[in-house]
Amino acid sequence: MRESEMSEGPRLPIVAVALVGLMGVLGACDGTIDDVTVELPEPTEPVDPGNLSDPVRDPIGPADLAPGRTLRRMTASQFNASLTVATGQVWDDFERYAAALGRADFAEITEEGTEFNVTFEKLVEYSARETCRDAVEADLDGASPAVILRHAAVEDTGEAVFRENLAYLLLRFQGKTDEGAQAPWLALLQAPADDEMNDAQRMQARWTAVCVGLVTHPDFVAY
């Protein structure tokens, strides 16, 4: 039967039956139907299956699995592209380490790596240090619009300036607008001086560190 033929049939009774059924179900949800008697089967004693030996293997199998899905991260190419966009700098060693980052070559390896491991962690940190250093130095050169130091200069030490630039960086790197996410980075910027550097050198290093921290953060590399 074609659909057009079906549509000529007695629709109203079907809809009515469906509505009654639905009301019944909804009624059951809040317990308002009194006349329905459900006969439950009598509980039965377990039957001895006979002389069976114990199963060789644990029938439950691997237990205590970590709940939820496994943590995944960007592929090597996605990470490199994101790093380039976020910092405005190219990581020169990407090709050298692309395979170690899990890039498929479609000859030997046909799956893009998306698992976290120590190699990925180390190379992400390496790439972040290289590109963040270059990005801050480029900002200080002033040859192009600032990427990291867009709303702050290395001479600035005020909290309002820090917050404004952190809000911009968190949005740029991680798409966050939550002010609470600024806290650890604000603490980094405002920590008492414990070095031999002058203020500008110190703040250059600290903004570089903020950039490194944002790139190595799970909200940049994971999904």
Add this chain to the structure above:
Amino acid sequence: MKRRTMIRGMAGAGAFAAAAPAMRLFAEPPENFRFVSLYMNGGWDVLLGFDARPPDARYDELDVGTSLLAPEYRTPLEVELGGRSVLWGRPTESLTLPGASGEAPHSSLLTLFRSVNMNTVAHAAGRAYVNTFRSPVGVVPRGSSFGTVMSTAGALSEELVLPNVSIAMPTFNEAYEADYTGVGVALSTNIVDLLSPSRGSRLDDATEALLAQAQDAAGSCVSRAYRGTRPEETLRGSRERVRRLLEGNVGALFDVRADSLEGQALRDRFGLSMDQARNARHPSTVGAIVGQLLSTGLSRSVSATLQVGLDTHNQNWTTDQAPRLQAAFEGLSALLWDLRADDPNLERTVVTIHSEFARTPRINGTSGRDHWFSNTIAVFGGPLRRGVLGETVESTLNLQRTNLSTGLPDSGGEMLRPEMIAATIAEAIGIDGSAFRAPSLQAWIEGGAR
């Protein structure tokens, strides 16, 4: 340098002291269990390798092709395996020689699985199969890598910084805690880079300390998608491992190319020349890195591509197959002697060696051999019964069913599959082999399943 000496220099209790294995796996986990999975890329010729043929068998339909080989590879070796005398290809010779002090040859520690049905003659599918030891979906691997499963054989500890390492092959973790996820490197010598201070520009110490604090304090909105372990906790554990590795400056211990006394000692230990050491893909170099990862105690499970270039369809079978197999077996032999220094009979060490499939019994029209799905998988050590399990049809190398108790051909028996071998090894060392969804070979577990 052995593990205690080296680890003493490493810092920090770190996250590992608190980390517990994710899965209830251990009946009686063997102390300091070690696992090695070695892959021979391209499809090996079992007639030049481990195919254990009876010396008196006839090969009416089989072309061993020895006349095409260089003279030194033509004569097969007679080897004693599990009380039987069998023939191996000449390239295996290093595995049949006794040790310098009269130790039994490696072949005496071998359990050999023949007539294993790979169910494919496609490289990518076969590679996926011997990575996870579960039949792949097309060319897509299914389940966790065998090395990942075996890395769960025992608790994590402060010293076990890289429980699962994979060299020049992909690694998968489908169901285990992130600590067991394989650390992959593209080349064996990349381990030196991994374990050495980052080449990236380092900030001053004070800023580095502030950065570490901020990284550890930062929360993650990605966490909302997860229950259980949160992403920032996983990353924190991983970052902690990196920091401890770098503080220990462990990379120098793996530098087989170093022009130093330590580098020379490492090369000597594995019989490695400087020329070989300069080639990160040379089997002896790979073997040295694998051995060092295990002997330092940094790793429990190491998977590696031991040899490449075995896909010899043409004249290159006559020129390349035998010498490449020989080089691989020599690298394997050096690795086994190193592992046997700690564990003479490999009682707590399992070393598997395999390829994605074998090669055809007959020489083709271009003096080579093509792909053949009847394979051989070799397992050295572990609590397995030594000897040979399974036989191909001697005249054709065809698959045949095996009696899983006797190891002999039996039309009422089972067709051997890689899953069965993995499940057997897992059960033999006391971990759950149900992930492989195949019956284990109970009769081949020494002392029964743990």
